[in-house]
Amino acid sequence: MHASAELAGPSRRTRPRDSAASWPLADRIGLGLCWAAGVTLTLLATAIVLYMGVKGISQLHLSYLFQHPTADVDQSKSGGFLDPIEGTLLLTAIGTAIAVPIGTGVALWLVEYGRPAPLARTVESAVEIIAGAPSIVIAVFGLVVFSQPAFAFLSFRATGADAAFGRSFVIAGAAMSLLALPLVVGAVREALLQVPNHLREASLALGKTVGATIRRVLLPAVRPGIATGTALGMGRIIGDTAIVILLLGNTLGTESADGGLPGFRLLRGTGSTLTSYIYGNSPAGEGGAPEKAYAAAFVLLALVIALNVLATRLARGNLSALTGGAAWTR
Amino acid sequence: MSGWRIPERAELGLGALAVALLALIVGMLAFVLVQAWPSFAHNGLAWFGSGGNANTQLNDIYQSPADPHHYQYHLRAWPLLYGTALSTGLAVLLGLPFALLCALFTVEFAPPGIARVMGPTVRLLAAVPSVIYGLIGILVLAPWINDHLVSAKFKLDVKPVVPIGGGGLLLASIVLAVMIVPIMIAIISDALRSIPRSWLEGSAALGVNRWRTMWRISVRAARPAIAAAVVFATARALGEAIMLAMVSGSFIFAPNPLDGLNFFLEPIQPLAATIVAGSEGFSAKPFAQTLYAFAAVLLVSSALLSLAAWAARQPMRRMGLR
Numbered sequence: 209m210h211a212s213a214e215l216a217g218p219s220r221r222t223r224p225r226d227s228a229a230s231w232p233l234a235d236r237i238g239l240g241l242c243w244a245a246g247v248t249l250t251l252l253a254t255a256i257v258l259y260m261g262v263k264g265i266s267q268l269h270l271s272y273l274f275q276h277p278t279a280d281v282d283q284s285k286s287g288g289f290l291d292p293i294e295g296t297l298l299l300t301a302i303g304t305a306i307a308v309p310i311g312t313g314v315a316l317w318l319v320e321y322g323r324p325a326p327l328a329r330t331v332e333s334a335v336e337i338i339a340g341a342p343s344i345v346i347a348v349f350g351l352v353v354f355s356q357p358a359f360a361f362l363s364f365r366a367t368g369a370d371a372a373f374g375r376s377f378v379i380a381g382a383a384m385s386l387l388a389l390p391l392v393v394g395a396v397r398e399a400l401l402q403v404p405n406h407l408r409e410a411s412l413a414l415g416k417t418v419g420a421t422i423r424r425v426l427l428p429a430v431r432p433g434i435a436t437g438t439a440l441g442m443g444r445i446i447g448d449t450a451i452v453i454l455l456l457g458n459t460l461g462t463e464s465a466d467g468g469l470p471g472f473r474l475l476r477g478t479g480s481t482l483t484s485y486i487y488g489n490s491p492a493g494e495g496g497a498p499e500k501a502y503a504a505a506f507v508l509l510a511l512v513i514a515l516n517v518l519a520t521r522l523a524r525g526n527l528s529a530l531t532g533g534a535a536w537t538r
Numbered sequence: 539m540s541g542w543r544i545p546e547r548a549e550l551g552l553g554a555l556a557v558a559l560l561a562l563i564v565g566m567l568a569f570v571l572v573q574a575w576p577s578f579a580h581n582g583l584a585w586f587g588s589g590g591n592a593n594t595q596l597n598d599i600y601q602s603p604a605d606p607h608h609y610q611y612h613l614r615a616w617p618l619l620y621g622t623a624l625s626t627g628l629a630v631l632l633g634l635p636f637a638l639l640c641a642l643f644t645v646e647f648a649p650p651g652i653a654r655v656m657g658p659t660v661r662l663l664a665a666v667p668s669v670i671y672g673l674i675g676i677l678v679l680a681p682w683i684n685d686h687l688v689s690a691k692f693k694l695d696v697k698p699v700v701p702i703g704g705g706g707l708l709l710a711s712i713v714l715a716v717m718i719v720p721i722m723i724a725i726i727s728d729a730l731r732s733i734p735r736s737w738l739e740g741s742a743a744l745g746v747n748r749w750r751t752m753w754r755i756s757v758r759a760a761r762p763a764i765a766a767a768v769v770f771a772t773a774r775a776l777g778e779a780i781m782l783a784m785v786s787g788s789f790i791f792a793p794n795p796l797d798g799l800n801f802f803l804e805p806i807q808p809l810a811a812t813i814v815a816g817s818e819g820f821s822a823k824p825f826a827q828t829l830y831a832f833a834a835v836l837l838v839s840s841a842l843l844s845l846a847a848w849a850a851r852q853p854m855r856r857m858g859l860r
Contacts, residue, residue: 235749239647245636246643246656249723252716253659256666256674314559317552331556333844334563340770340844341837342777344810348833349566351820352573389559419548447667449780450810453817483669483780490673492784498677505670516665520658 257509264506267499273507277460277485286497289504291461292485295377296446296511298474299456299481302381303388303445308438310385311392316422318393319400339390347454350374350383354455363476364465373457376465378475380455387448388441395440395523399433400426432522439519443512449483458484482508567841570834576824577831580611585831588616592790596816600825609824617792618832621707621806624793625782626775628711629718630768636715637722637771638757638764644723645730646752664720672784675713680704680785683803692800700805705787708802713785714778718771725770729763729854730756759857765850773843777836779810786811809836 228239275288314331322328338346354362355374363376403426411421452458457478465476480488482504487493489501578585595613602610644656684704693702733756741751757764787805790812795801807815809832820826 231747231749235747238749238753242639242643242647245639246648246652248636249640249663249719250652250655250659253663256670257662259674259678260670310555310559313552313555317549317556321549321553327557327560331560333848334560336844336848337563337841340773340840340847342773342779342810342840344777344779344813345570345833345837345840348813348830349570349837352569352830355820417546417548419546422548443665447665447669449667449669450814453780453814454820458817483667486669486673487780487784490784491676492672492788501673501677505673508667509670512665512667513662516661520661 257513260502260506260509263502264509268503268506272500272503279460286500289482289485289500289507292480292482292504293507294462295452295456295479295481296483296508298377298462298479299381299384299452300442300445302377302475303384304438304442306382306385307388307392307441308434311389311437311441312396312427312434314389315393315396315400316426319397320418320422320426335390335393338386339394341386342450343387343448344450344454346383346386347451350379350451350455354379354382361476375455375457375478376476377456377479380451383451383455384445384448387444387451388438391440391444392434392437395437396430396433399430399436403429436519436522439515439522443515443519446481446508446515447483447512449487452481452484453487456480456484458488460488482511567837570830570837573827574831574834575827576609577611577613577828581613585613585615586619587614588620588792589614592617596790596812596825596828599828600816600819600822602822602824606823611824611828613828615809615832617790618807618809618812619835620792621786621790622776622808622810624707625710625714625786625806625808626772628707629714629775630771632711633715633719633722633771634764634768637719637767638726640719640723641726641730642752642757645727646748646756660720660723663716664724668717668778668781669784671713671717672781675709675781675785676705679709679713683709688803692803700791701787701789702803702805703787705785706803706805707786707793710782710786710806710808713781714775717778717781718774721774722767722771725767726760726764729760733759760854762850762852762854766847769843769847769850773840773847776808776843777810777840778808779814782808783811783814788815 228236231239269288272288272290273293274290276290277287277292279286314335318328318332351374353359355371357372359374359379360372362378363373407425407429408421411425412418416424457463458480459478460480462474462479463477464473465478486501486504486508489497489504491498590612592614599610599613602608640656640660644653644660648656681704683706687708688702688704696702730752737755737759738751741755742748746754786807788807788811789805790807791805793801793804793806797804813829813832816825816829820829
């Protein structure tokens with residue numbers, strides 16, 4: 209028995225036969241509680257996914273995905289949720305488009321330069337504060353700032369009003385980017401810290417500047433890290449409701465604003481996302497159409513789970529690429 | 539890397555980006571505080587106290603006349619703060635032992651097959667959007683609580699004062715606990731994994747069994763991480779808005795511990811949920827400023843909690859673990 213354990217190499221785990229049965233009662237109770245907690249957690253997750261799956265699939269009609277929503281008490285006539293899906297996609301695109309370059313830049317500065325050191329430490333804690341700030345607070349902050357008349361071009365300003373409306377796709381997207389930013393910074397930082405120093409030194413020894421090293425060596429090497437951060441950030445943006453309710457106008461359909469630059473009208477317009485659609489159709493909102501809420505929640509959950517699986521895959525790929533040493537040979 | 543001393547465009551550009559981000563955060567704090575100031579200034583420290591009915595006070599603020607000289611700001615926000623503290627505290631109290639046991643199970647006791655499933659399970663629970671938790675709470679759990687736990691007599695007795703439904707302190711804390719448990723499990727199990735093997739082997743070599751080894755060595759060494767987990771979870775629970783707006787009963791009320799078990803069924807309305815509930819009223823300036831004041835309180839407390847989490851982790855760094 210012991211010989212086989214030694215052959216298999218050192219292992220922390222003792223063999224089942226050696227344990228538990230001979231323990232004092234208190235320890236066995238502790239072990240039992242551990243098992244109970246672990247099993248409960250797994251069951252809970254399974255129950256949530258199964259329940260949402262069963263409820264969602266039974267309520268979901270394929271046509272919902274392609275129909276515009278309409279305000280109607282009769283649920284057979286209130287349409288689908290094409291507009292909320294559009295809203296979710298558009299908002300996610302805007303949010304990541306802002307967060308990914310900025311987050312990558314900040315992470316690069318923190319790891320590759322990071323001087324003066326006190327400034328770097330302050331920036332780090334600032335990122336941590338954003339990560340810790342509740343999304344409702346970020347939403348309120350966005351509303352305060354973008355209601356200033358100077359920002360009227362991002363939403364619209366009613367004639368005679370002393371404040372801008374402060375609600376549009378760009379504004380909500382900008383606020384959403386703050387949610388994704390810490391995740392991008394964190395993922396890129398981790399990836400940068402894992403890049404071995406001899407790569408940087410080799411590039412510098414060839415006479416390249418640090419800037420060129422970043423562009424030609426480090427950025428390609430941390431691409432999986434950027435992708436992981438992006439996927440995590442997208443998941444966070446898709447799942448958020450507070451910012452949508454406060455900053456997207458929370459109109460049922462996607463509506464473009466009048467006037468302004470062509471092509472910019474949609475971005476200045478208002479709309480809804482899957483999350484705000486669910487909130488609105490739950491008993492807490494006005495709609496009171498739980499069937500539609502379940503169907504939309506199923507689509508939302510599927511999106512979020514898909515993104516998280518993607519993020520995990522990317523992170524794993526990142527790790528193996530770094531240990532295998534193939535990512536930066538290009 | 540600090541050996542490179544040639545200033546470059548790349549460094550300046552990236553540095554400017556980082557400084558801009560810093561300026562944004564400072565601006566955010568300052569801006570929200572300035573906008574929120576009238577609400578604090580009119581009430582003084584009594585803002586944080588109790589007195590009167592906060593429902594009618596908020597309504598008066600919303601209905602206040604358009605003339606800036608007659609804006610209403612009178613508010614005693616104690617029931618909101620109390621509701622936030624109650625739901626957060628109960629959720630952490632419920633969640634911490636559960637999360638600690640789950641982390642121990644994942645790291646040490648689960649058979650390899652189950653241990654492999656635990657990671658994705660925790661990530662899944664962390665990724666479920668709060669609106670879905672709220673939906674399950676309001677459509678499944680709230681009616682069940684209303685049917686099985688709320689006595690009709692109690693409901694009728696207190697009807698003139700407070701509406702009792704399924705949503706309330708109990709439901710809010712339970713769903714909140716489910717939402718913060720994954721964060722705590724992730725942090726605690728990370729810390730448990732970083733305990734040096736030699737410490738555990740030393741304990742095992744003395745004939746100490748696996749449970750005691752984990753409990754006496756790992757959990758004890760990971761105490762700073764457990765504290766950090768609690769702080770992070772508290773920050774998350776404080777800021778949760780949508781889910782709480784759906785399941786907390788949406789009536790501003792300070793549950794009375796003297797009501798016995800009914801205490802847990804009484805509705806609350808935490809700060810963040812109040813902002814969501816008032817999201818239609820931002821056009822009324824004094825009302826908007828009052829909501830900004832709620833946001834300012836949340837922002838300051840979450841920033842302080844970030845600081846506390848950082849401080850809580852320092853002892854472990856000193857031991858050379860993460």
